[in-house]
Amino acid sequence: MKLLEVEGLTKRFGGVVALKGVSFSIREGEIVGLIGPNGAGKTTLARVILKLLSPDSGRILFEDEDITHLKPWEVVKRGICGTFQIPKPIKALPIISSVMAAALSKYGFKGSKIEEVERKALKALELVGLSYFARAYPFMLTYADLKRLEIARALATEPKLLILDEPFAGLTLTEIQELSEAIKALCRGSSRRMSIIVIEHKLSELMRIVDRVIVLNFGEVIADGKPEEVVKDKRVIEAYLGGEEV
Numbered sequence: 001m002k003l004l005e006v007e008g009l010t011k012r013f014g015g016v017v018a019l020k021g022v023s024f025s026i027r028e029g030e031i032v033g034l035i036g037p038n039g040a041g042k043t044t045l046a047r048v049i050l051k052l053l054s055p056d057s058g059r060i061l062f063e064d065e066d067i068t069h070l071k072p073w074e075v076v077k078r079g080i081c082g083t084f085q086i087p088k089p090i091k092a093l094p095i096i097s098s099v100m101a102a103a104l105s106k107y108g109f110k111g112s113k114i115e116e117v118e119r120k121a122l123k124a125l126e127l128v129g130l131s132y133f134a135r136a137y138p139f140m141l142t143y144a145d146l147k148r149l150e151i152a153r154a155l156a157t158e159p160k161l162l163i164l165d166e167p168f169a170g171l172t173l174t175e176i177q178e179l180s181e182a183i184k185a186l187c188r189g190s191s192r193r194m195s196i197i198v199i200e201h202k203l204s205e206l207m208r209i210v211d212r213v214i215v216l217n218f219g220e221v222i223a224d225g226k227p228e229e230v231v232k233d234k235r236v237i238e239a240y241l242g243g244e245e246v
Helices: 042-049 072-078 095-107 114-127 143-155 173-188 234-239
Strands: 002-013 016-027 031-035 057-062 080-083 161-165 195-199 212-217 220-225
Touching (some): 002 042, 016 042, 016 057, 016 195, 031 042, 042 080, 042 161, 042 195, 072 080, 072 095, 080 143, 095 114, 095 143, 114 143, 114 173, 143 161, 173 195, 212 234
Parallel strands (some): 031 195, 031 212, 161 195
Antiparallel strands (some): 002 016, 002 057, 212 220
16 A cells, blocks of 8 residues: 655755656655765655755655645644654753653644653653663663664654655664664564664665665656666666766
8 A cells, every 4th residue: 555655746946956856656654765976865855755955846745645735743743754864852851851851743733642652652652662761861872772772762753654754874883783673673573564764874774674765866766666676777876876887
């Protein structure tokens, strides 16, 4: 079943066309890699889906509802959430409180029992392996753990679609492997059939966890298929891999 459908998205910044007629779909329960060279439009596309930017044309359907012109908090309430390249924790709050604040962004204060919100936050921290640090403060975490915290905050909103923007950036190989396993577990072990879009430059690590890969170049989709097919696509090799197969 299609969870997300993107149809003909175009986004301009002055004379620069960041997205040009982008179309694709995301099915329930799949992990999709979104790759492309710097400036290809990956982060712009993520921000348009998350409603942090408005497209100039095209539309976005989520569970068959047109969400093109919704506000960011409205798409969160419908089940879409994301993380960004650089972690930005709430430094003054314990980790558990930071995650609880994220949960409240979806469920609000009215009708939310503090015990229930805390339970959701603890569950999110457990999913990313941070439950031990629930009462700690962000300055006590490693950079890799701060990345996990960002994912926990997104998970606290109980998303159906999670968008991760360069989750492996700045991590060691061991940390990448650990986070990769956590990402797979989020999707594969979820009874809610959560889908995940991963924007990433580290291709070898990404290809091990995704079901499908979408490639952008100059704001256009140039390939969409299984990892083993995409890495052999001549357009991808020329545009993104410097003329050499991976």
